[in-house]
Amino acid sequence: MTNAMTMIPDLDIPGSQSTPAIRSDWAAGRLTLQGDSYPENSYELFDQVIAWVERFLSDESRPLALELTLVYLNTSSVKAMMDIFDLLEEAHEGGRPVSVTWHYDPRNERIAELAEEFKEDCSYPFAITPTPVTP
Amino acid sequence: MDLLKMRESYQRERVMLCFNGPISRSLIEEIGKALRNYLDTQQAAPAAAMDVFAAYIEMTQNIRHYARRQGYDDEQASATVVVSQDDQGHYRVSAGNLVQTPDGERLAATIDDLARLDRAELKAAYKRQLRQPRVDASSGAGLGLLDIARKSSRPMRASLQPLSDQQSFFSLTATL
Numbered sequence: 001m002t003n004a005m006t007m008i009p010d011l012d013i014p015g016s017q018s019t020p021a022i023r024s025d026w027a028a029g030r031l032t033l034q035g036d037s038y039p040e041n042s043y044e045l046f047d048q049v050i051a052w053v054e055r056f057l058s059d060e061s062r063p064l065a066l067e068l069t070l071v072y073l074n075t076s077s078v079k080a081m082m083d084i085f086d087l088l089e090e091a092h093e094g095g096r097p098v099s100v101t102w103h104y105d106p107r108n109e110r111i112a113e114l115a116e117e118f119k120e121d122c123s124y125p126f127a128i129t130p131t132p133v134t135p
Numbered sequence: 136m137d138l139l140k141m142r143e144s145y146q147r148e149r150v151m152l153c154f155n156g157p158i159s160r161s162l163i164e165e166i167g168k169a170l171r172n173y174l175d176t177q178q179a180a181p182a183a184a185m186d187v188f189a190a191y192i193e194m195t196q197n198i199r200h201y202a203r204r205q206g207y208d209d210e211q212a213s214a215t216v217v218v219s220q221d222d223q224g225h226y227r228v229s230a231g232n233l234v235q236t237p238d239g240e241r242l243a244a245t246i247d248d249l250a251r252l253d254r255a256e257l258k259a260a261y262k263r264q265l266r267q268p269r270v271d272a273s274s275g276a277g278l279g280l281l282d283i284a285r286k287s288s289r290p291m292r293a294s295l296q297p298l299s300d301q302q303s304f305f306s307l308t309a310t311l
Contacts, residue, residue, distance in 0.1 A: 017164050017168065018164050038192050038196075040160055040163075040196055040199060040200070043269070072185055072188065072189065074189070074192050074193065074196065074279075075193060075278040075279045075281075075282045076196075076278075078265065078278075078282075079265055079269065079278065082265055082266075105181075107181050108181035108182055108185060109182050110181075110182045110185045110186070117262075
């Protein structure tokens with residue numbers, strides 16, 4: 001058994017061409033993912049993110065906020081993200097305050113469409129927010 | 136080597152980018168980057184460029200996953216990838232690879248099945264597939280095809296050409 005008081009280390013994974021930058025903040029209850037995500041095996045990357053979310057939701061009772069600026073996701077990343085959104089849904093049904101904010105460049109409607117499809121299966125606050133476009 | 140013939144054929148087929156050979160993880164990224172840059176210089180709409188990129192990624196990653204499951208060597212794991220435009224200006228992504236013939240037949244049948252689904256049915260099938268348990272963590276093969284089908288402006292086309300008793304060349308074309 002793991003000790004519930006042990007804090008799981010925060011994630012600080014730099015982004016690459018095919019993987020997003022991932023940062024977690026246990027103290028603030030925040031998880032941030034930014035960039036493209038199309039690794040061949042998304043679970044090699046996302047398993048640790050899923051583990052962090054599971055741990056935060058089970059050890060803490062504070063709100064959890066996901067801040068996403070994801071752009072392109074391959075289907076294997078879509079599946080991994082759905083697993084994370086499902087964890088949030090489960091927590092939300094248990095009365096836990098959770099939220100997602102997905103920032104996107106309004107010049108590319110595909111990103112908003114992808115976010116909308118995720119949102120369809122979530123009953124917690126899920127904001128899809130265009131970022132200001134600099135001319 | 137008759138480069139002029141190749142050039143003429145590329146021009147006739149409006150080929151923007153093509154590749155033939157063993158395809159590694161990093162090569163997929165590098166070619167993908169070149170493809171994105173090219174689409175950018177062509178001033179393709181960001182959504183259209185992303186659709187082309189997505190079809191390219193799903194196809195090439197499917198080929199890699201399949202070759203790995205089969206334990207193919209580099210030579211057998213070669214991919215032929217072409218990005219082109221049809222005569223109406225639609226982007227086309229094609230990819231071909233060596234397969235065991237029964238696998239190719241199954242895949243071609245899947246493509247035919249997908250061709251019969253309308254947008255709503257494709258979306259429902261995609262969401263169903265998304266909820267399947269992850270059997271093989273490295274692969275969402277069915278999901279990739281559904282994703283390409285959803286982004287396509289017309290049904291995908293597949294063909295299977297025999298190479299030997301057991302193996303065939305499978306090619307798939309998506310028109311975005």
